[in-house]
Amino acid sequence: MKMLETNNLSKRFGKFTALDGINLEVSEGEVFGFIGPNGAGKSTTIRILLGILKATSGDAKMFGKDAWSDAVDIHKRIAYVPGDVNLWPNLTGGEVIDLFTTLRGAKITEKREQLIERFDLDPRKKCRAYSKGNRQKVALVSAFSSDADLFILDEPTSGLDPLMEQVFQECVLEAKLAGKSVLLSSHILSEVEKLCDRVGIIRQGKIIESGSLTELRHLTRTNLLVETKERLSDLEDFKGVYDVVEKEEAVTFQVDTEELDHVIRHISKFGILKLESAPPTLEDLFMRHYEKKVENA
Amino acid sequence: MYTQLFRGTGALVKLLFRQQRFKIIIWLIAIVVITLSAASAYPTMYQDEQSRQAFALTMENPAMQAMLGPGYELTSYLNSVGTLFAHEMLLFSAVAVAIMSILLLGRSTRADEEDGRTEIIRALSVGQLSYLSASIIVVVVTNLLLAILVGFGLLTLGIEGVDLEGSMMYGAILGMTGLVFGSITALFAQVVETSRGTSSLAFAILIISYLVRAIGDVENDTMSLFSPLGWGVHAKVFMENDWWMIILPILVSLFLLGVTFYLNAIRDVGAGFIPTRKGKKHASAFLKTSFGFVVRQQQVMIISWIIGLFLLGASFGAILGDLETYFADIEFMQAFIVNESGNSMTEQFITLLMAIMSLIGTIPAVMVVLKLKGEENKNRTEHFYSRAVSRTKLMSSYFLLGIIVTVIMQLAVAFGLWLVGMTVMEDALGFGTTFTSAFAYLPAMWVVVGLTVLLVGAIPRLTGFAWGYVVFCFVVLYLSGILDFPEWVNNFSVFEHIPQIPVEDFSIATTTSLIILSMLVTLVGYIGYNKRDITG
Ligand SMILES: Nc1ncnc2c1ncn2[C@@H]1O[C@H](COP(=O)(O)OP(=O)(O)OP(=O)(O)O)[C@@H](O)[C@H]1O
Ligand SMILES: [Mg+2]
Numbered sequence: 102m103k104m105l106e107t108n109n110l111s112k113r114f115g116k117f118t119a120l121d122g123i124n125l126e127v128s129e130g131e132v133f134g135f136i137g138p139n140g141a142g143k144s145t146t147i148r149i150l151l152g153i154l155k156a157t158s159g160d161a162k163m164f165g166k167d168a169w170s171d172a173v174d175i176h177k178r179i180a181y182v183p184g185d186v187n188l189w190p191n192l193t194g195g196e197v198i199d200l201f202t203t204l205r206g207a208k209i210t211e212k213r214e215q216l217i218e219r220f221d222l223d224p225r226k227k228c229r230a231y232s233k234g235n236r237q238k239v240a241l242v243s244a245f246s247s248d249a250d251l252f253i254l255d256e257p258t259s260g261l262d263p264l265m266e267q268v269f270q271e272c273v274l275e276a277k278l279a280g281k282s283v284l285l286s287s288h289i290l291s292e293v294e295k296l297c298d299r300v301g302i303i304r305q306g307k308i309i310e311s312g313s314l315t316e317l318r319h320l321t322r323t324n325l326l327v328e329t330k331e332r333l334s335d336l337e338d339f340k341g342v343y344d345v346v347e348k349e350e351a352v353t354f355q356v357d358t359e360e361l362d363h364v365i366r367h368i369s370k371f372g373i374l375k376l377e378s379a380p381p382t383l384e385d386l387f388m389r390h391y392e393k394k395v396e397n398a
Numbered sequence: 399m400y401t402q403l404f405r406g407t408g409a410l411v412k413l414l415f416r417q418q419r420f421k422i423i424i425w426l427i428a429i430v431v432i433t434l435s436a437a438s439a440y441p442t443m444y445q446d447e448q449s450r451q452a453f454a455l456t457m458e459n460p461a462m463q464a465m466l467g468p469g470y471e472l473t474s475y476l477n478s479v480g481t482l483f484a485h486e487m488l489l490f491s492a493v494a495v496a497i498m499s500i501l502l503l504g505r506s507t508r509a510d511e512e513d514g515r516t517e518i519i520r521a522l523s524v525g526q527l528s529y530l531s532a533s534i535i536v537v538v539v540t541n542l543l544l545a546i547l548v549g550f551g552l553l554t555l556g557i558e559g560v561d562l563e564g565s566m567m568y569g570a571i572l573g574m575t576g577l578v579f580g581s582i583t584a585l586f587a588q589v590v591e592t593s594r595g596t597s598s599l600a601f602a603i604l605i606i607s608y609l610v611r612a613i614g615d616v617e618n619d620t621m622s623l624f625s626p627l628g629w630g631v632h633a634k635v636f637m638e639n640d641w642w643m644i645i646l647p648i649l650v651s652l653f654l655l656g657v658t659f660y661l662n663a664i665r666d667v668g669a670g671f672i673p674t675r676k677g678k679k680h681a682s683a684f685l686k687t688s689f690g691f692v693v694r695q696q697q698v699m700i701i702s703w704i705i706g707l708f709l710l711g712a713s714f715g716a717i718l719g720d721l722e723t724y725f726a727d728i729e730f731m732q733a734f735i736v737n738e739s740g741n742s743m744t745e746q747f748i749t750l751l752m753a754i755m756s757l758i759g760t761i762p763a764v765m766v767v768l769k770l771k772g773e774e775n776k777n778r779t780e781h782f783y784s785r786a787v788s789r790t791k792l793m794s795s796y797f798l799l800g801i802i803v804t805v806i807m808q809l810a811v812a813f814g815l816w817l818v819g820m821t822v823m824e825d826a827l828g829f830g831t832t833f834t835s836a837f838a839y840l841p842a843m844w845v846v847v848g849l850t851v852l853l854v855g856a857i858p859r860l861t862g863f864a865w866g867y868v869v870f871c872f873v874v875l876y877l878s879g880i881l882d883f884p885e886w887v888n889n890f891s892v893f894e895h896i897p898q899i900p901v902e903d904f905s906i907a908t909t910t911s912l913i914i915l916s917m918l919v920t921l922v923g924y925i926g927y928n929k930r931d932i933t934g
Contacts, residue, residue, distance in 0.1 A: 224679050
């Protein structure tokens with residue numbers, strides 16, 4: 102079953118087109134990573150899914166219901182954590198967590214205490230006295246203590262220290278084990294790489310790539326380092342070979358995964374002494390898409 | 399060392415002027431235009447001795463002195479139209495200038511600090527005291543400008559008795575009142591941690607100043623001099639022109655600003671002097687409902703207003719006794735003010751009082767509803783709308799509280815007036831009459847609350863218009879007699895349609911139509927709110 106689905110979703114703010122035909126899907130039990138440069142439209146998409154913004158055209162559905170008109174019903178089954186958590190200075194963290202839970206129409210459980218402990222939060226402090234990371238913890242505790250079916254997390258860890266980041270990742274994995282679904286927007290690629298089953302990349306309001314990490318890797322380059330008996334020649338002229346750098350004995354370069362076979366056949370003619378290959382990181386994938394923006398412009 | 403502390407002040411002054419230019423321009427234009435047009439109406443209204451004598455008689459009674467200040471000797475009124483104008487206009491104009499200064503300074507000090515703008519600026523190569531200095535300079539310059547515009551404006555009108563010295567003094571009184579209340583706000587901004595707390599405290603001081611002066615002007619002039627609003631009305635502008643009443647506020651402001659700078663220098667950005675205590679670990683059952691939450695966020699503000707309005711009502715109640723004796727003493731007064739319906743002068747006075755009080759009581763109700771927009775601006779409504787709360791439900795919590803506040807405010811005024819009036823009057827006010835005359839205004843107040851819902855719901859960029867409308871109603875109420883607005887302009891103020899109980903009879907027709915009107919505007923607000931994008 103589809104937990105979340107958008108169909109040709111567009112949003113304009115006046116003349117500015119923030120989203121231009123977005124198609125997204127998150128299935129049950131799946132952790133979906135949503136990445137893209139600043140201002141790409143991640144938060145806008147999420148706000149439409151939450152029924153806070155109204156789509157200009159196209160539709161957004163959660164649990165098969167319309168995100169705008171059935172918002173209240175849908176929200177009983179979701180938990181949302183914004184990147185910028187603004188809280189009321191005169192309420193304590195504990196009061197806010199309780200308020201959030203009842204606003205979802207849920208009961209307060211003992212999970213609340215456990216999470217407060219795990220995230221090392223002082224619930225008796227007034228929100229005005231919390232740091233950015235601590236305000237985020239309030240939202241995270243409230244989200245993960247709920248029994249939501251779908252978690253929508255918009256850059257939820259931008260203020261957390263590495264230790265807390267660890268706790269956050271555990272929480273997501275526990276949710277996943279319990280069969281919940283997650284939409285995670287993030288700029289921290291290692292986090293996405295560790296947690297997500299599938300990734301969607303958005304740029305300038307368009308989804309430019311989406312699929313499982315393995316599928317996406319397929320589209321990227323492999324880093325190679327080779328040492329040969331004879332001196333390698335003609336490498337630059339090959340299709341799909343980039344960034345050739347000659348070091349004392351060895352040569353390093355990148356190859357498009359599709360062209361790998363071709364290139365290796367060519368190299369083998371020179372007598373291979375040493376061959377190292379490194380898988381592409383999400384970083385490489387990401388950079389490649391971000392750079393395109395510069396090329397296009 | 400000293401230049402280091404104030405580095406970059408010039409650039410910040412420009413920045414703040416840019417941010418607040420519309421507000422400043424609108425305030426200046428409004429005050430100057432209203433002052434000058436009112437002033438130019440006086441010579442024609444009071445051409446002969448007889449009309450001035452009638453004016454003197456009306457103004458001489460304690461209620462008027464409490465409302466408008468001590469006034470002048472009869473000979474002053476006869477010799478100079480300026481004195482009539484000053485007696486009727488000076489105090490309320492000064493209050494308007496005080497409100498302007500409180501709002502401007504509250505914005506650029508605590509509110510900017512609360513929203514983190516001050517922090518960004520302080521991280522630049524800018525002195526520790528520069529932001530505060532810039533905020534103060536902006537308010538000082540605005541008030542100076544106001545003093546000059548009003549002063550020279552009055553002079554150019556060439557009204558009898560409005561000479562160079564008097565005009566300058568009139569302008570200076572307004573400007574200096576602004577300066578004093580600006581300084582008070584700046585001081586509170588150092589002590590309290592929130593911008594709401596800052597401006598609420600400053601407004602509380604404004605109300606207390608008014609009350610101290612009101613009681614002082616009736617009972618004891620020296621007491622009046624303990625109130626910043628008392629200084630202006632005791633300066634006898636256009637007659638004696640007591641410049642000490644200008645020097646005094648300057649000295650007081652300098653002192654307050656000195657303390658402000660000292661406190662600012664020794665405290666941290668974002669902090670105050672009232673420390674935060676640890677709070678509760680769990681939310682109470684009340685807080686967990688959206689209505690309970692809305693009440694909790696505004697309860698301090700609402701309670702302060704209840705106390706303020708009760709005290710205002712009580713102060714006027716205290717004067718009713720004097721008023722009664724006064725009217726009894728001067729029997730021939732009755733001949734002057736024609737009274738067909740057989741209502742006592744006290745009752746007539748109460749109708750005017752209730753109209754003003756209802757407008758004042760509308761202010762907290764508008765604040766309650768506007769808070770919804772404030773929450774949206776601070777990205778805090780998304781906490782509700784990303785959970786199982788509908789827009790209708792959250793808006794209803796604010797709307798309902800707004801309606802409740804209007805009822806409570808009218809109760810507070812009527813109760814204060816009746817309770818104290820009862821103890822000081824021989825022929826006491828009827829309990830029923832007092833409360834009916836207060837409640838008769840509720841439908842008008844609800845229209846304004848509904849209008850605010852409409853703005854927040856359907857035209858969120860123009861929420862400031864709600865205040866514009868309140869001010870408009872006030873101007874119509876206060877000045878329509880002097881400025882002679884066309885009837886259709888007056889009709890735009892819903893408060894003009896309310897029957898003035900006990901002088902007039904209660905009207906079912908007007909009441910029902912106003913209630914229907916209030917429901918209609920509210921409904922449009924709800925529809926708009928359910929359709930629009932929420933920004934945060
Ligand atoms: N209310 C609005 N009015 C006008 N433009 C808006 C509004 N909200 C967002 N935008 C624009 O829409 C675009 C997408 O913004 P969005 O907040 O969705 O980006 P994002 O992908 O979340 O970026 P980030 O990684 O910085 O959080 C931006 O260019 C932004 O300026
Ligand atoms: Mg974002």
